[in-house]
Amino acid sequence: MSEEQVLYQSPLMYRVLREASGGLVVEVVVGGFAMSAVRVRLDAGEAAAYARDGSSFSDRLAREIMASPRFGGRAYEV
Amino acid sequence: MTKLTRDLLLFSFLALGCDKPTQPAGKQAAVVEPAKVGDGKEVGKTAEPDGKQPAPVVTPTQPEAVTGCDEKQAKVSQEADERAKPWSIAQHLAKNFPDKKVSWLMKAGQYDTYVVKTAAKNFGRCDDSGCYLFAAPTALIAGAVEKAKKGDSHDAAVIGQALGLPAKNFEGPLRMMTLDLSAAGSCVRLPVDADPGVWKCTSAEDKDCFKFGGYTSGNVPEVMVINAPVDKVTITEIP
Numbered sequence: 593m594s595e596e597q598v599l600y601q602s603p604l605m606y607r608v609l610r611e612a613s614g615g616l617v618v619e620v621v622v623g624g625f626a627m628s629a630v631r632v633r634l635d636a637g638e639a640a641a642y643a644r645d646g647s648s649f650s651d652r653l654a655r656e657i658m659a660s661p662r663f664g665g666r667a668y669e670v
Numbered sequence: 671m672t673k674l675t676r677d678l679l680l681f682s683f684l685a686l687g688c689d690k691p692t693q694p695a696g697k698q699a700a701v702v703e704p705a706k707v708g709d710g711k712e713v714g715k716t717a718e719p720d721g722k723q724p725a726p727v728v729t730p731t732q733p734e735a736v737t738g739c740d741e742k743q744a745k746v747s748q749e750a751d752e753r754a755k756p757w758s759i760a761q762h763l764a765k766n767f768p769d770k771k772v773s774w775l776m777k778a779g780q781y782d783t784y785v786v787k788t789a790a791k792n793f794g795r796c797d798d799s800g801c802y803l804f805a806a807p808t809a810l811i812a813g814a815v816e817k818a819k820k821g822d823s824h825d826a827a828v829i830g831q832a833l834g835l836p837a838k839n840f841e842g843p844l845r846m847m848t849l850d851l852s853a854a855g856s857c858v859r860l861p862v863d864a865d866p867g868v869w870k871c872t873s874a875e876d877k878d879c880f881k882f883g884g885y886t887s888g889n890v891p892e893v894m895v896i897n898a899p900v901d902k903v904t905i906t907e908i909p
Contacts, residue, residue, distance in 0.1 A: 603797070605794075605867075607783070625774040625775065625804045627780060
């Protein structure tokens with residue numbers, strides 16, 4: 593049984609996941625001709641924004657992570 | 671006619687393949703069978719043989735024939751060429767992609783998640799305007815992979831060093847994708863800051879961020895391919 597649930601998968605190459613703990617994580621494919629992925633745990637404000645705005649919020653967040661894959665030290669490798 | 675002129679003509683012609691954006695991955699109405707990964711080394715559908723068709727009637731002074739891309743991409747390409755002057759996408763392709771083959775690498779897990787499971791029609795990051803993919807010369811990537819072979823695995827540090835990127839980008843099983851631009855009909859242009867996936871440089875130490883001009887910060891030639899069809903890509907397993 594999977595420990596995480598895929599809430600949304602975007603053609604922009606990212607996913608919003610719910611962890612077994614209930615927390616939300618966004619997984620984003622980053623990089624140019626060599627692609628890998630990072631994950632960022634959403635804080636309470638971001639989770640609320642996702643609940644309110646859905647993919648329009650997660651699209652913005654994913655693009656920010658693509659542009660800065662360390663995401664201020666919040667991103668971790670998959 | 672010089673070889674360079676012929677190359678410029680051919681690459682200008684290639685860009686004419688860019689027409690209306692096709693449906694982004696995950697949005698197509700019909701299910702398209704993705705390239706399958708099996709036990710063999712090369713398992714995807716192989717691109718059409720190298721096209722040797724005569725070049726169309728355009729002059730080498732019109733590298734902006736990339737207006738063969740859709741209207742939006744043609745404009746982006748023209749602006750990129752203007753900014754890159756005296757460099758251009760046509761010169762870049764002629765010099766760095768003489769066999770017209772481009773490649774890119776993905777970790778196997780992400781390839782499965784974002785290409786196979788979604789039955790993606792095109793590679794790359796897709797929005798309503800198309801699917802955007804960074805690619806580098808196949809010979810360069812294939813050479814790095816060959817050097818890195820180590821029994822049934824590979825040395826990520828060797829690939830990283832050869833491609834001017836951190837080794838961690840290449841740890842674990844990989845998939846190497848190859849597309850023959852002469853057969854794909856994809857739009858090709860210089861990458862620009864606004865492209866999806868661009869990693870903005872924040873310090874001189876950043877090795878893997880985006881630098882305008884057709885070369886990575888590790889000095890590897892790169893292009894932006896719009897709508898690289900999955901069914902025309904060869905996929906190679908790198909264990």
